[in-house]
Each structure stands twice: as C-alpha cells, then as structure tokens.
Amino acid sequence: MSEQQPQEVQQPQQEQQGERRGFGGRRPQQQRGGPRRQQREQWQPKTKLGRLVQAEKITTIEEIFRWGMPVKESEIIDKLIPPFKEGKGLREECMQVKPVQKQTTAGQRMRFKAYVVVGDGNGHIGLGWSSNKEVQGAIKGAVTHAKLNIVPVRRGYWGNMIGNAHTVPGKVHGKCGSVRVRMIPAPRGTGIVAAPASKKVIQMAGIGDVYTCSSGCTRTRGNFVKATYYCLEQTYKYFTPDWRGKHAEGVHPFEEFHEFLTRPAQPQHHRRREQQ
Numbered sequence: 586m587s588e589q590q591p592q593e594v595q596q597p598q599q600e601q602q603g604e605r606r607g608f609g610g611r612r613p614q615q616q617r618g619g620p621r622r623q624q625r626e627q628w629q630p631k632t633k634l635g636r637l638v639q640a641e642k643i644t645t646i647e648e649i650f651r652w653g654m655p656v657k658e659s660e661i662i663d664k665l666i667p668p669f670k671e672g673k674g675l676r677e678e679c680m681q682v683k684p685v686q687k688q689t690t691a692g693q694r695m696r697f698k699a700y701v702v703v704g705d706g707n708g709h710i711g712l713g714w715s716s717n718k719e720v721q722g723a724i725k726g727a728v729t730h731a732k733l734n735i736v737p738v739r740r741g742y743w744g745n746m747i748g749n750a751h752t753v754p755g756k757v758h759g760k761c762g763s764v765r766v767r768m769i770p771a772p773r774g775t776g777i778v779a780a781p782a783s784k785k786v787i788q789m790a791g792i793g794d795v796y797t798c799s800s801g802c803t804r805t806r807g808n809f810v811k812a813t814y815y816c817l818e819q820t821y822k823y824f825t826p827d828w829r830g831k832h833a834e835g836v837h838p839f840e841e842f843h844e845f846l847t848r849p850a851q852p853q854h855h856r857r858r859e860q861q
Contacts, residue, residue: 628660629850630658630660630661630850631657631658632657632658633839633846634649634654634655634656634657634658634661634838635657635658635660635661636845636846636850637838637842637845637846638661638664638665639664640845642838642842642845643665643838644665645665646662646665646666646709646735647737648838649661649665650736650737652837652838654838656732656733656735657733658733659728659729659732659733662675662711662732662733662735663675663732666705666709669705673705673706674705675703675704675705675709675732676703676704676705676706676789677701677702677703677728677731678701678702678703678704678785678789679699679700679701679724679727680700680701680702680782680785680786680806680807680810681699681700681806681807681810682697682698682699682700682720682723682724683697683698683806683807684696684697684698685697685698685716696716696717696718696723697716697717697718697719697720697723698714698715698716698723698807699714699715699716699717699720699723699724699726699727700712700713700714700727700806700807700810701713701714701724701727701728701730701731702731702785702786702789702810702814703728703731703732703735703789704786704789704790704791705789705791706788706789706790706791707791708737708738708739708740708790708791709735709736709737709738709790709791710735710736710738710786710789710790710814710817711731711732711733711734711735711736712731712734712786712810712811712814713726713727713728713729713730713731713732713733713734714727714730714807715727715729715730736817736818736821737821738790738791738792738817738818738820738821739753739754739820739821740752740753740754740791740792740820741753741754741755741770742754742770743770743771743772743773743794744772748773751773751792751793751794752770752771752773752792752793752794752795753768753769753770753792753795753820754770754820754825755770755820755823755825756768756769756770757816757817757819757820758816758819759811759812759813759814759815759816759817759818759819760812760815761808761809761811761812761815762801762802762805762808762811762812763801763802763805763808764799764800764801764802764803764805764808764809764811764812765799765800765801765812766783766797766798766799766809766812766813766815766816767797767798767799767816768795768796768797768816768817769795769796769797769798770794770795770796771794771795771796772794773793773794774794775794775795775796776793776794777792777793777794777795777797778795778796778797779795779797779799780797780799780803780809782806782809782810782813783797783799783809783810783813786810786813786814786817787813787817790817792817799812
C-alpha cells in the first residue's frame with residue numbers, strides 16, 4: 586500500500602503538467618499576424634479620385650493629367666501603373682542618401698535624407714525626397730513622395746515626324762538653387778548627352794535622344810536631380826501650334842460619377858459580400 590500512494594500522487598501532477606504544456610509554445614500558423622498584414626494591404630481611399638480609381642471608373646493615368654486632378658494617395662499610382670516587371674512598369678531608382686544634421690538645445694540631431702526617382706520609361710517621371718532616422722525609412726518615404734509627384738513628359742521629334750517620338754519637343758529649362766539645366770532636341774541616334782546623374786532621370790522619362798547643358802554647383806546631387814526633373818516638367822507647360830484651338834472634350838469625372846461619389850463609402854468586407 587505504501588508503494589501505491591506515491592503513484593496516485595504523481596498522476597494528478599502529470600495531468601497538471603499536460604494542461605500547462607504549450608503556454609509558451611508556438612501559436613498556430615493562421616494566427617501569426619495574418620489579419621494585421623491583411624489590414625495593411627487593404628487600401629481604403631480617402632479622396633474622391635481614390636474612390637474612382639479603386640472602383641475602376643478611372644483606368645488610366647492620362648485621364649488624371651487631362652483634367653488636372655491632384656494625386657494625394659500613392660496607392661492611386663500603384664493601381665494605375667503596375668510595378669516594374671519584364672522591362673515594363675514603374676521603376677524606382679535611389680539617386681542619393683546623405684546624412685543631414687539639425688542643431689538643437691540638446692546637441693546635433695543626425696538624420697538621413699534620400700532622393701528617389703520613379704518612372705515607367707513611357708512619358709511619366711516623378712521625384713521625391715524624405716528624411717528619417719533610418720535609411721530604410723527615408724527611402725520608403727521618398728518613394729511615396731515621388732509617386733505623388735509624377736508628371737507627364739511630352740516627347741517630340743527632331744526634323745520629320747517619322748517613327749515614335751524620341752526627343753523633347755523644344756528647348757526647355759530647369760533650375761534649382763544654383764544649378765541650371767537646359768535640354769535641346771537632338772536627331773535620332775544621338776543618345777542622351779548628359780551627366781550620369783541627369784542621364785538616369787532622362788532615361789526613366791522615356792527620352793532617347795537629347796542634348797543637355799548644365800551650369801552651377803552640379804556637384805550638389807539633390808539640386809542637380811531636381812533641376813533635371815523641373816526641366817522635364819516644363820515640356821507640358823507651353824503651347825505649340827498643333828495645340829491651338831483644341832480643348833478637353835467630355836465631362837469631368839467628378840461630374841460624370843457624381844451619384845457614385847455622393848454615396849457613403851462602404852467598408853471592404855461589405856463589398857466582398859455584395860460581390861459574392
């Protein structure tokens with residue numbers, strides 16, 4: 586009898602250990618932050634333009650530029666221009682990452698500033714810059730800023746209008762700080778005659794032949810890239826004889842889809858139920 590008593594005492598201890606087992610163990614695979622990631626991926630537009638793009642009422646970025654609607658959400662660009670794949674899509678290029686300092690009462694505060702250029706090589710270019718405590722955060726913020734600053738780039742011909750447009754339509758200028766950049770049309774086959782930093786921006790805009798002339802402190806990479814971007818932006822800021830007498834035809838999207846925009850925005854889980 587004395588030998589059986591300890592066995593009876595050990596059984597409940599084993600049961601308690603079995604109940605406690607797994608408290609600090611690994612959770613099931615379905616609960617590992619899945620809902621949080623899905624919530625981050627779900628885009629809930631906050632502007633009228635975002636709602637129209639999400640509902641596929643607007644399917645091209647040219648419609649946005651045609652009516653001069655401001656883009657205030659980077660997800661709009663992600664929806665209209667797919668990411669770079671197989672030589673097509675929106676490409677990102679980090680031009681510079683440099684440390685910057687700010688004098689405070691506690692001393693100098695150092696952060697990182699990044700310049701990023703985005704373009705699809707088909708007449709769209711954007712430039713963004715951002716500062717952050719970490720390099721990765723600065724680049725990520727600059728990419729978002731660049732998508733909000735995407736502008737169309739007008740392309741033209743040198744001489745006869747044969748084949749695709751390959752150069753700028755005329756002489757354009759851009760300035761930032763002491764840096765000045767000038768672009769001049771070039772004949773087909775010339776290539777991009779520019780500095781390496783400026784050449785990357787021009788290539789991502791989709792221009793194949795151009796002469797450039799720069800002056801000032803071009804060693805300042807940020808101002809040099811900005812001046813090139815402002816120069817490309819000027820291609821759509823003047824009228825040419827072939828544009829005279831032409832006006833935008835049609836109805837503004839905000840007026841055309843007025844009834845859709847006046848409805849209250851529904852959460853995405855309600856939209857999925859309706860689609861099912």
